[in-house]
Amino acid sequence: NNSPVAFTVTAGSFGYPSNVFKVISREDGLLYCLRRLDNVKCVSNKICAAVNETWSKIRHAGICQFHKCFISQRALFFVHEYQPGGKTLKEKYLDHGGKPQLLQERLLWSYTTQLVAAIRTVHANRLACRCLQPNHILRTSGGRLRISCVGIADALEFEARKSLAEIQREDMVCLGRIILSLATRTMITPSTNEETLRACGIFLAQHYSSDLHALTSALLSKPPSVYEVCGIMANHTMDELDNAYATCDAYSNQLAAEYESGRALRLLLKLGFVNERPEFGVNRQWAETGDCYVLKLFRDFVFHQADETGRPILDLGHVVTALNKLDASDTEKIVLASRDGKAILVVSYAEVANCLENAYSELCAVSSEGQPTYGGETTADQSEMTHYG
Secondary structure (H helix, E strand, C coil), X not given: CEEEEEEEEECCCCCCCEEEEXXXXXXXCCEEEEEEEXXXXXXXXXXXXXXXXXXXXXXXXXXXXXXXEEEECCEEEEEEECCCCCEEHHHHHHCCCCCCCCCCHHHHHHHHHHHHHHHHHHXXXXXXXXXXXXXXXXXXXXXXXXXXXXCHHHHHCCCCCCCHHHHHHHHHHHHHHHHHHHHHCCCCCCCCCHHHHXXXXXXXXXXXXXXXXXXXXXXXXXXXXXXXXXXXXXXXXXXXXXXHHHHHHHHHHHHHHHHHHHHHHHHHHHHHHHCCCXXXXXXXXXXXXHHHHHHHHHHHHHHCCECCCCCECCCHHHHHHHHHHHHCCCCCEEEEECCCCCCEEEEEHHHHHHHHHHHHHHHHHHHHHCCCCECCECHHHHHHHHHCC
């Protein structure tokens, strides 16, 4: 049910030839990440159903959500949440030329906190990530990390007889390798020799705090559980929480500004529908009488002011202030004058707001009832004319 749009090829990410596609679902129109593994003979439809049931319920901001896996065209497919613009930690920090720069310790603690939070959710559901490698962890905008490829190892190694404690312990060792890799800007893998590990450990101790060195050493030698790591990292978790609150506040302020702009836009749209409407059913003077006349004068008051010499005044502050007071139905009085100066009205913003609501409601009522609108033609007549061009 997915239509491929673009793809990149990776060679044997899980020991099998694999392709990664960006696809659009025909069911909901959303983008997804589709991974195809060829030559997989150890996975059946029954195994796919079991993995789907297990992983589809896992929700966490630090995990690319698993949607489903299935077998088709003699290949095994996995569908995960798509993260636009994401780069793996390997691409971002480990695939470099020349002498790399050290990462700030604050950033390392932030990454570690995010990964531990995601691992904690997975382990709490009696599962293991089994994909904690720099080439399977995405860094997206805002310094966010997201673990991708969850559920794939569970399907490929479904028949394996590893215990839950064993594979969860492997997760913690992989976390230690990731921290050491980022701190030293060196790719640390299970096959890395002892001499390289020792040199990287010395480098970590020389350039970073004892807390980070102690945590990394513990994860690589005698890994504690994820819950014990949460206790060890309590102070740094509070720092990450503070940053998250600050980000939420910034987003809330931005959203509030956009919401205020939306309120002004709604007022402008209503005024546009009502002001100087050429005809309204059989009443060709509707826009020049009653509430609509007040709105016409208010439109000139807001947008068509001029100085004593007749030059137009383009005062955005005046426009925003007037629209905000209209939206709030302020009781402040204003003077509205016709263009020829023969008609002068003293009204409040609240009275103008009431006129706007009455006129707009009248338009909506006639539109929804299908009554004549323009020159006596019914809505059905207009639709038929449009249909036939």
